[in-house]
Amino acid sequence: MADKKVEAITSMEEDFAQWYTDTVVKADLTGYTSVKGFMVLKPAGYAIWELIQKQLDARFKETGVENVYLPMLIPEGLLQKEKDHVEGFAPEVAWVTHGGLNELQEKLCVRPTSETLFCDFYQKDITSYRDLPKVYNQWCSVVRWEKETRPFLRSREFLWQEGHTAHATAEEAQERTIQMLNVYADFCEQVLAIPVVKGQKTEKEKFAGAVATYTIEALMHDGKALQSGTSHNFGDGFAKAFGVQFTDKDNQLKYVHQTSWGVTTRLIGAIIMVHGDNNGLKLPPMVAPTQVMIIPIQQKKEGVLEKAEELRERLAKVARVKVDDTDKSPGFKFAECEMRGIPLRVEVGPRDIENNNCVLVRRDTGEKITISMDELEAKVEELLVTIQKDMLEAARAHRDSHTFTATTWDEFVDTVNNKPGFIKAMWCGETECEENIKAETGATTRCMPFEQEHLSDVCVCCGKPAKKMVYFGRAY
């Protein structure tokens, strides 16, 4: 961990929750509003979301996804059509009861998610196998009436994407469910530098109305897990509730099979808690709105600002770059770069200019590198790639060194209490054991990973024959 240079941020070892809040504030990511439980995404925060959106959307489109936009309000009758779904969401929606000056005949909820609207739309839009598959997605915001809120992790409104697909066969729906989970996992690793565990949620933890829910789980710096994206296979349950049918090639009327999948601005919370340190935010270059900050030293001396601007113009061809030419001191600017997580800082002053040098400082390691100005573009380009790679490796090393196994109950309890992280353990498959484990330790089943291991023959909780290896953990 780099030396602590920023006094305004509480140490994560002292109080991780306070460290998180301080980091969000000092990086200027969000702002407060008079609307309780809602947040403002400020430019520095929203720009990260824009970079996520752009790169993830491109990956979606490579797999044939098309974007659409559906209404933000859902009539009560539509929400109620699928029994499990309404039970899951009705307690946490916001209701519109008046439109203009009149009371509505049927109240409308602000969408908490749009399965019901997509079903309603597909029911009208799909008639033949020729209309399938539908592989639609929308970028929007949703509202869920949470009691406790924290920036990015839990708020009454958040930005997300929700993909909703309809297929002719169960196999095709299952394939798409896993395909999108893989898109998420690759995106997290390659773009956000966050390694994830891929697996299936248990019956207890699956989405309201789904046949199966798949998840990517990431490990935060404090050893807690964060569910970072989910992909659901609905089978034909929603189709039956909404009458979404098509005439197949064999002239038979059949129900479609559906999926949905989503990630949210929560991913920004994951970036903060996976990569951040006691000096603040640390952004992977691929989602850093500013990748390089040039800081002129003794900027009032002749030629310094001109040189900084010249370097900016050169670097603009290979990176997102800015010059900080405000009247703050260099030390203050350095600290701001740290807090805001800018991957690379370039220092250039009169002596550097004389020697045709400049100094590069990596945010991830604190390493200082003096280079010839002639090799600036090449070196910066190379370093941004290196930082991206090293950040993933550092996160993976942290994750791996905080992943434990437990084969006995005592070992399990000891690990939960003393070694924050993932715990791999065998499980009998019964919800009762899941609930007992949660009640006694606070750890929940994160997922049944695709990569199964055989740790023992019996459930870590009840001792009955084990069916699955599960990742457990305390979670956000």
Next chain:
Amino acid sequence: MADKKVEAITSMEEDFAQWYTDTVVKADLTGYTSVKGFMVLKPAGYAIWELIQKQLDARFKETGVENVYLPMLIPEGLLQKEKDHVEGFAPEVAWVTHGGLNELQEKLCVRPTSETLFCDFYQKDITSYRDLPKVYNQWCSVVRWEKETRPFLRSREFLWQEGHTAHATAEEAQERTIQMLNVYADFCEQVLAIPVVKGQKTEKEKFAGAVATYTIEALMHDGKALQSGTSHNFGDGFAKAFGVQFTDKDNQLKYVHQTSWGVTTRLIGAIIMVHGDNNGLKLPPMVAPTQVMIIPIQQKKEGVLEKAEELRERLAKVARVKVDDTDKSPGFKFAECEMRGIPLRVEVGPRDIENNNCVLVRRDTGEKITISMDELEAKVEELLVTIQKDMLEAARAHRDSHTFTATTWDEFVDTVNNKPGFIKAMWCGETECEENIKAETGATTRCMPFEQEHLSDVCVCCGKPAKKMVYFGRAY
């Protein structure tokens, strides 16, 4: 106008409103929902909005705009702080009265626009001249409880961007107001191929709470006007209502000066009604999701589909291109290309392959051009530029030939009734005359154009001394 090839679309001469509806349906831009007054933006419609968003956002950012995201719900107390504003919007908002299972202590409206939220945010975020200017924008949807709705032109929810800025001086706010109006006007001309008239709204037509509202007005094919974008200068009215103050360089506490500006999915309605013809939609290449459609002729013959795919790969380097290899007939595919407004169609069949030729067909003029396959990329690239330019010129010619002047009341009434289009006329500046003109002819003041002409000394309505030349017209 091209020959009518598509029977499914009503002629615009017969029934323009029905032509519009048919065109929207046949181009597959929107879909119906069970949510009254709301629409679905289908892939073909949403993709146009994505292209608008991408290109407009880039132009915003060149002027220093930063994107943010604010809550979608506004507490009643916040909405009421600025008197004119709440009077303008309260009658048409949707109210959330319940969150989760509880009734809210204070009801919240779904944002119809976000001036009040930005003021609330700026009040907390701005303290010093160093914090200024704030040049923020958000892309989102808003809700207004309209009674009558039409796709793109008027619906209870629509997508838009809303820019909100805060400045230290009145001059700077006025400069930004006009700067953004110019961004909109250039964008409409250069990207949407729609010429616009720039000017100021009258007192009667200005935005609720603004000191001055500026507008771009476009002329549709039926001679009606469409307000296509607005930019408002608020002076310090909102700042005073919300207490948005800063300490200036001279150590005095001052109110900020604010602006806001927006365009909506209405622009898609403008594209349809400015460029469309009796065969359907006609998209300017710069906002056409598919710019070139390759249609294989006798596609079952050996080598035809392979050649079509080869041409697609070559063209993908210079254009957004697809192959229609479905089992529909070529004639059907041609008609679909027309209806969907795809700017350029490439036909390639066995004889073309033998001759190393292919046929290009322009959507805007219907012109067929046989070219050697060797010059395909160059010719397509060149033609897309030509089509973009020619569409703007055609729209400008239509607009100019449907812009009339009237210096007497009889002439004015005759023009409104018999020559659909803009009418330039002199006006005394009194709201009473504006209201009389509207009551008697249905024409409203579109704007007081920046380019003033002196048509006569007296108001076309009351005969008193004229103050301004005004564009009048019937409008959407």
